[in-house]
Amino acid sequence: MAGQVRDAARTRRALLDAAARSVVLHGAGVSLDLVAREAGVSKGGLMHHFRSKDELMAALADDLFDQFARAVEDRMDADDPRPGRRLRAYVRATFDDLEKTQDAVEQATLMATLSAFPEPARRVQERYRRWNRTLAEDGVDPQRVLVVLRACDGVSIAPLFEGQLGPEELASTRTLLLELASGTGPLVGDT
Amino acid sequence: MAGQVRDAARTRRALLDAAARSVVLHGAGVSLDLVAREAGVSKGGLMHHFRSKDELMAALADDLFDQFARAVEDRMDADDPRPGRRLRAYVRATFDDLEKTQDAVEQATLMATLSAFPEPARRVQERYRRWNRTLAEDGVDPQRVLVVLRACDGVSIAPLFEGQLGPEELASTRTLLLELASGTGPLVGDT
DNA sequence: GCTAACAAACCGTCTGGTCGGTACGCTTCC
DNA sequence: GGAAGCGTACCGACCAGACGGTTTGTTAGC
Numbered sequence A, B: 001m002a003g004q005v006r007d008a009a010r011t012r013r014a015l016l017d018a019a020a021r022s023v024v025l026h027g028a029g030v031s032l033d034l035v036a037r038e039a040g041v042s043k044g045g046l047m048h049h050f051r052s053k054d055e056l057m058a059a060l061a062d063d064l065f066d067q068f069a070r071a072v073e074d075r076m077d078a079d080d081p082r083p084g085r086r087l088r089a090y091v092r093a094t095f096d097d098l099e100k101t102q103d104a105v106e107q108a109t110l111m112a113t114l115s116a117f118p119e120p121a122r123r124v125q126e127r128y129r130r131w132n133r134t135l136a137e138d139g140v141d142p143q144r145v146l147v148v149l150r151a152c153d154g155v156s157i158a159p160l161f162e163g164q165l166g167p168e169e170l171a172s173t174r175t176l177l178l179e180l181a182s183g184t185g186p187l188v189g190d191t
Numbered sequence C: 001g002c003t004a005a006c007a008a009a010c011c012g013t014c015t016g017g018t019c020g021g022t023a024c025g026c027t028t029c030c
Numbered sequence D: 001g002g003a004a005g006c007g008t009a010c011c012g013a014c015c016a017g018a019c020g021g022t023t024t025g026t027t028a029g030c
Helices: A008-029 A032-038 A043-049 A053-074 A085-100 A104-114 A118-136 A142-162 A167-180 B008-029 B032-038 B043-049 B053-074 B085-100 B104-114 B118-136 B142-162 B167-180
Strands: none
Touching: A008 A032, A008 A043, A008 A053, A008 A104, A008 B008, A032 A043, A032 A053, A053 A085, A053 A104, A053 A118, A085 A104, A085 A118, A085 A142, A085 A167, A104 A118, A104 A142, A104 B104, A118 A142, A118 B142, A142 A167, A142 B104, A142 B118, A142 B142, A142 B167, A167 B142, B008 B032, B008 B043, B008 B053, B008 B104, B032 B043, B032 B053, B053 B085, B053 B104, B053 B118, B085 B104, B085 B118, B085 B142, B085 B167, B104 B118, B104 B142, B118 B142, B142 B167
16 A cells, blocks of 8 residues: 555655755755755755755756657657657657646746756757757658747746746747647748 | 056956956865956955845856847847848847857856845846747747747757857857748748 | 946855765574 | 563764855966
């Protein structure tokens, strides 16, 4: 039922969750002690799982990316014959994430704060580049891909810079981006 | 020539510049001592100009925004009769900024890191919202405005997440966004 | 000479990281 | 099946250093 008293995997998960919450609340200034307490673990326990603060943050970054990658994969529509399926899945994942979270500011703050640490920043960059490469081979005009990706980036961090976005704004931008991600030719633009 | 030995304005400028450089290098963990040394001033001197770290960071945020606002104003084309002049100026300012800086990652890192401090984050949000309101009254279809703005946001922080963007990628996205910012009707999208 | 602009030493607090120790849980062997 | 043995998970006290901020002192400029 409640599981064992000792459960490394569970503890690790609790630590990562606690770290995420604490970072959101206290920015880069989070203390390991706080994270440990928040997870119901002693600081020694934390240090057992993550040998340094940098390592904890890196693990947190990896964790977030894994979740997002899975979200994209889940949103791939196998019945959709048109090219750009992965790009559209990416758009959906981005927006679903924002709509789901009560406070989208959290995610944005997290990513931004993590980027303030050397090792996590490196990993985020590496992962991001991989995404770009994958999405470029999706059969859509590269220019389109880039604009859509940039807009997704923008939508993701916008909460950080200007607070939570309105639902109607989110919805309208989402539709528009999905349309942009559906055409294959170059974008000429005008009405 | 070199000015006086004591020059408050000049010292303040030096401190802000040093703060910017140091924050980029050391993230939120910058020490006041380091910033002071980097500016060729003692810590006491720094504290004379900024009463706390938070205040220093807030001033830095304000400074960055002032610069950007001026850049946008400078790029307003008075001869352009079409609506959306300010939005296009915004796009130009965004891209010029990125192309000018040898290392665009700096700007992005700066903004992100600053957002990790409470007071600076507040100011950034306030300023950003003002921009949004101003740009919404520019005669362009609101949906267009939003996508363009989000894409600009994305282009700005992209360096943080995936490293410096290629010049041809920047150029092509720039053109595309300017086109998007030139139409007035709703965006239908397909080719 | 008086005030603003700095310098330099100082202090209490906090933080990341270490370390010796403890107790749980699984395996092994009888 | 249970006692022994053992590795891993975890605890909690501790430390050295750093950091933000204060205070006191000094000098330049009007």
